[in-house]
Amino acid sequence: MRTLRLASLLFLALPAGCGGVQSALVPRGAEATEIDALFWTVTWVSVAVTILVVSFVAIALWGPSRWRNIIADHWVVTVGGIALPVVVLSALLAYGLIVMQVGAARSASADGPGITIVGKRWWWEVIYDRPDGSTVMSANELRLPVGKPVEIRLESDNVIHSFWAPQLGGKLDMIPGRTNVLTLEATEAGISRAQCAEYCGGAHALMSMFVVAMPPEEYEAWLEAEARPASEPSDEAAERGRTLFLENGCGACHTVRGTDAAGVVGPDLTHVGSRRSLAAATLPNDRDAFARWIRDNQHIKPDNLMPPYGNLTDGELTAIAAYLDGLE
Amino acid sequence: MRWERLPRPRALGYAIVIVLGGGILLATAWVLAGAYNVAASAKHFYVTDRLLKLVLYRSVDTYSAGIEVPPLRDAGLVRLGARHFVTGCQPCHAGPGMDQSPIAASMYPAAPALGNNVEDWESRELFWIVRHGLKFTGMPHWPGEGRDSEVWAVVAFLRELPKLSPQEYAELTRGPRSPGHGFPLDRPDLMAQCSGCHGDADNGPVASLAPSLNGQNTAYLIRALEEYAAGSRESGMMEPIAAALTESAREQLAQEFGSFASPTPSPPDGDSAERDARIARGAGIARDGIAQQNIPPCLACHSPGKSGQFPRLEALSEGYLIEQLNLFRDGTRSGTPYAEIMAPIARRLTKDQIADAAAYFSSVERGAREAPAAHAEARP
Numbered sequence: 148m149r150t151l152r153l154a155s156l157l158f159l160a161l162p163a164g165c166g167g168v169q170s171a172l173v174p175r176g177a178e179a180t181e182i183d184a185l186f187w188t189v190t191w192v193s194v195a196v197t198i199l200v201v202s203f204v205a206i207a208l209w210g211p212s213r214w215r216n217i218i219a220d221h222w223v224v225t226v227g228g229i230a231l232p233v234v235v236l237s238a239l240l241a242y243g244l245i246v247m248q249v250g251a252a253r254s255a256s257a258d259g260p261g262i263t264i265v266g267k268r269w270w271w272e273v274i275y276d277r278p279d280g281s282t283v284m285s286a287n288e289l290r291l292p293v294g295k296p297v298e299i300r301l302e303s304d305n306v307i308h309s310f311w312a313p314q315l316g317g318k319l320d321m322i323p324g325r326t327n328v329l330t331l332e333a334t335e336a337g338i339s340r341a342q343c344a345e346y347c348g349g350a351h352a353l354m355s356m357f358v359v360a361m362p363p364e365e366y367e368a369w370l371e372a373e374a375r376p377a378s379e380p381s382d383e384a385a386e387r388g389r390t391l392f393l394e395n396g397c398g399a400c401h402t403v404r405g406t407d408a409a410g411v412v413g414p415d416l417t418h419v420g421s422r423r424s425l426a427a428a429t430l431p432n433d434r435d436a437f438a439r440w441i442r443d444n445q446h447i448k449p450d451n452l453m454p455p456y457g458n459l460t461d462g463e464l465t466a467i468a469a470y471l472d473g474l475e
Numbered sequence: 476m477r478w479e480r481l482p483r484p485r486a487l488g489y490a491i492v493i494v495l496g497g498g499i500l501l502a503t504a505w506v507l508a509g510a511y512n513v514a515a516s517a518k519h520f521y522v523t524d525r526l527l528k529l530v531l532y533r534s535v536d537t538y539s540a541g542i543e544v545p546p547l548r549d550a551g552l553v554r555l556g557a558r559h560f561v562t563g564c565q566p567c568h569a570g571p572g573m574d575q576s577p578i579a580a581s582m583y584p585a586a587p588a589l590g591n592n593v594e595d596w597e598s599r600e601l602f603w604i605v606r607h608g609l610k611f612t613g614m615p616h617w618p619g620e621g622r623d624s625e626v627w628a629v630v631a632f633l634r635e636l637p638k639l640s641p642q643e644y645a646e647l648t649r650g651p652r653s654p655g656h657g658f659p660l661d662r663p664d665l666m667a668q669c670s671g672c673h674g675d676a677d678n679g680p681v682a683s684l685a686p687s688l689n690g691q692n693t694a695y696l697i698r699a700l701e702e703y704a705a706g707s708r709e710s711g712m713m714e715p716i717a718a719a720l721t722e723s724a725r726e727q728l729a730q731e732f733g734s735f736a737s738p739t740p741s742p743p744d745g746d747s748a749e750r751d752a753r754i755a756r757g758a759g760i761a762r763d764g765i766a767q768q769n770i771p772p773c774l775a776c777h778s779p780g781k782s783g784q785f786p787r788l789e790a791l792s793e794g795y796l797i798e799q800l801n802l803f804r805d806g807t808r809s810g811t812p813y814a815e816i817m818a819p820i821a822r823r824l825t826k827d828q829i830a831d832a833a834a835y836f837s838s839v840e841r842g843a844r845e846a847p848a849a850h851a852e853a854r855p
């Protein structure tokens with residue numbers, strides 16, 4: 148009995164180690180908060196039921212004969228074996244349905260412009276709708292206004308991926324040929340992480356992104372800036388970086404709005420310098436990481452679909468990194 | 476213990492051990508003493524010679540079994556093979572009506588003068604000999620690993636060889652000599668050698684496997700020659716030629732070819748409706764790529780204004796384009812930084828898409844070349 152209790156305590160202690168930007172136990176969204184409450188309710192009810200059942204088993208095996216007689220009684224079986232499970236399970240089901248209902252109500256209230264996330268191999272295309280009907284193409288980072296339910300449409304044009312931002316809500320598959328809709332409402336400003344939760348081939352484990360929840364006014368300002376074409380290079384190095392970027396055919400796969408680069412195979416880089424990470428949260432976003440990624444991406448993220456540019460010299464990489472870093 | 480007393484099987488056993496052991500000792504002593512004469516001037520016994528020949532014939536027959544022979548009756552292929560033969564084989568094997576070099580004739584086994592004796596071999600056997608060489612003879616294997624199509628060009632020529640008179644041979648192996656080009660070269664003879672396969676300002680290349688170099692980006696041509704010379708780009712025809720060029724010769728030849736007007740397109744032949752459909756599909760790949768397969772538009776890299784290290788593709792021959800894309804795909808053309816950029820893209824194309832893209836590029840004019848910006852830094 149002692150060891151059993153100890154083991155169950157340990158088990159309960161385990162999730163405590165799972166804090167951090169990608170933990171479902173630190174909810175920062177409306178849905179995640181509800182799921183969190185549901186999770187703990189179910190967990191504690193399960194714990195209570197387990198203790199009850201184990202106690203009965205123990206009594207049946209080792210208890211005094213008086214106790215054993217009691218639990219052998221008809222009414223104990225009727226109440227404990229039929230009535231109790233029916234009540235408890237029905238209550239939990241009702242609770243689950245209510246949570247879903249609340250989620251659906253929130254979806255209905257998500258009347259603002261939505262966001263489409265397309266699962267790629269192995270990165271995320273993120274397309275923001277704007278009130279005027281236009282869209283803003285971005286990638287590898289999701290920004291949300293705090294306190295507003297936002298409709299997130301999940302799509303894929305290749306294999307099945309799954310979008311999961313644990314601090315904001317439950318996970319949902321991205322299935323080729325259909326659109327799954329999820330409603331997310333961030334309840335406080337801050338940064339968390341999303342992860343692809345369905346094995347999708349080679350670099351699946353390195354397919355994540357940061358989710359940035361920001362106050363609504365800041366969000367509007369950010370989206371306004373994100374919609375603008377790329378900024379002009381600010382100095383000579385960045386200027387040279389842009390020339391090298393275009394000469395080396397980066398534009399075959401990447402779009403930088405405002406330049407000739409209009410590729411669609413890789414992420415839109417128009418404002419890549421303002422993101423928190425590179426290559427779907429594989430590297431930090433700084434000049435050194437840009438240079439390393441361009442030359443060495445097949446070692447950093449094996450099998451990803453960008454060719455490595457081993458032809459570029461250190462000086463050329465520095466220039467391209469300066470250019471991309473300046474694309475804020 | 477006396478000898479006669481041993482039981483018979485035991486005696487036999489001892490005898491075998493003594494004979495074998497003694498034999499091994501004697502053989503070791505003979506080898507270590509240097510008693511065998513390895514001189515090429517010391518001929519084999521008649522029987523040894525016949526035995527070695529038998530081993531050779533049987534081996535070639537067995538190992539070449541199952542090799543599929545492609546169509547070889549192609550005048551261009553024969554000419555390309557012939558032009559490689561002059562520098563690659565003639566020094567040892569001589570050509571029709573030629574006296575063999577006394578040096579080659581002094582090899583042992585001697586390189587046979589090739590003529591009617593070629594008829595003794597099937598095409599698959601000739602392919603195997605030229606591709607793999609012959610061990611313990613001076614016959615080398617093909618220097619370009621994985622370049623079977625080049626070997627077939629040589630076989631196509633070998634099939635014609637027995638029929639050739641000395642004049643016809645001279646005719647076939649000589650490239651176009653168009654007068655009137657004042658080559659600013661230290662060695663104009665080099666240009667004549669190149670044009671024998673690649674053509675020059677007035678003549679196209681001899682065969683679809685040899686690309687036109689006219690109007691190609693100079694930086695790219697120089698790098699291609701460096702890669703052949705270093706053995707990092709495989710070609711049994713180009714590796715020996717490039718390795719023999721000095722750095723300044725490579726540059727001069729590249730400048731010269733780069734300054735010629737771009738080649739005229741040669742649309743693929745065949746049923747014209749089908750062909751036009753292929754060209755149209757190829758144009759789509761070239762201009763827009765195929766996003767669904769993660770294939771970027773070819774022209775986003777292969778066009779004026781891009782790095783001078785990226786080759787222009789328009790008006791290259793269909794056969795050459797298909798061959799190169801297949802080499803990128805199967806990993807034969809890989810390992811260099813630039814090939815690593817192209818290879819993943821080639822691997823995303825299907826065989827049909829390769830044919831479509833090649834049909835398109837071989838049939839369009841090459842647009843004007845803008846001077847690529849002088850940004851490329853010198854490689855370390």
Ligand SMILES: [Cu+2]
Pocket residue numbers: 308309343344345346347348351352354
């Ligand atoms: Cu995945």
